Amino acid sequence: RTPPGKPLRVRDLRKEFGGLTAVDGVSFDIEEGSLTGLIGPNGAGKSTTFDCITGVHRPTGGSVHLRDEEITGLRPHRIANRGLVRTFQITRELTEMTVLENMLLAPRGQRGESLWRSVLPGARGGVRTQERELRDRAWETLERFEIDHLAEEYAGNLSGGQRKLLEMARALLTDPDVVLLDEPLAGVNPTLERKLLAQVHELREEGYTFLLVEHDMDVIMEHCERVIVMHQGRVLADDDPETVRADERVIDAYLGA
Ligand code: ADP
Ligand code: MG
Structure with a gap:
């Protein structure tokens, strides 16, 4: 059931609000069937990145590809039609x-x-x-x-x-095809949290690909095989959880937040 190409490819993504640069040249690839975490201190640009990928905001620069097809700046429903969805309240x-x-x-x-x-x-x-x-x-x-x-x-x-x-x-x-989750565990009790995460893992094995923004660092470290850290609109680190956890710049970004 798997179509060709990377599930998601983001290149030099930028988003400015007036004089404020919320996303400042973000690039990453999301691998087939992966569960990738996107973390960073408050105001790092995580939600704006999600909004640019899913068409809620039109990026000021850069590109987003879904399975080798460019989706940059398309309307949210068109992007959803192509198989990239986010959970909505x-x-x-x-x-x-x-x-x-x-x-x-x-x-x-x-x-x-x-x-x-x-x-x-x-x-x-x-x-x-x-x-x-x-x-x-x-x-x-x-x-x-x-x-x-x-x-x-x-x-x-x-x-x-x-x-x-x-x-x-x-x-x-x-x-x-690809599911973006923006803080899906906020306000969820531990029993339901386990249920939700178990489902995510099961769905991954069935071929779905997930990108997860989550506050709870322990959840990200335990469940994601890869973690992208954003800080001040940029990607600060993009690696496996152990490497990211030990990264001095990541520690500084969190302490300085
Ligand atoms: P995160 O989700 O990592 O906490 P956001 O993407 O929400 O960060 O915000 C990144 C920066 O962009 C912040 O400085 C925030 O105040 C600003 N920002 C976000 N959305 C808007 C908006 N619609 N208008 C103006 N500034 C915004
Ligand atoms: Mg946010």
Whole structure:
């Protein structure tokens, strides 16, 4: 199921807000099926980098390639259609719908669509079959994250951690290739945290690629095989966790933050 090319390639990425340079020439590659951590002190430019990659912001310079195709400056939905998704917070509107409704409304990406096309009218089955397939996948994904018992619950009634699981489940329903997670563990209790991380590892083995921004250094060091450290809009280090942990510049950046 793996398309050719690096899942993600970022080159000389820049983003200026007025006179402030938030991202100052960032370059990195994300390897196939990897779980890469992106860390750095507050204000380092991590979220802005994510926003430039996913089309929320148009970068001031540089390029982003997904599987050898340039996606720099495309609209977020176009980027998502090509298989690069980030988890999005459940909006107010969605809190007034049930968990299952949230799943059925999840946008579908190109890869997902090709799957749906095979069950569309003209192929065989028709709309009903398509709906049934969608429901089956929604249920399977809810089961995978162990929130199927909450299917009829309003999303607004979920705990912070359960909401994070739903956000992940929705993202996966789009059948993505590369998944960007911006602090997916914020406010998540240790039990749910373990569940979420176990799922990430399992999904990796199935061929998904992850880039993870996370505050908790221990989580990054334990779970990622590679860590990119940002500081003042630049990449300060890009290596395995042990090397990064021992890097004087990284230690200084954190102490000086
Ligand atoms: P991080 O996620 O690593 O904490 P951010 O990417 O959020 O860092 O921010 C990097 C820098 O860019 C900070 O100085 C922040 O104040 C600034 N910044 C972020 N977003 C905006 C914006 N929309 N307008 C102006 N400045 C911003
Ligand atoms: Mg941030």
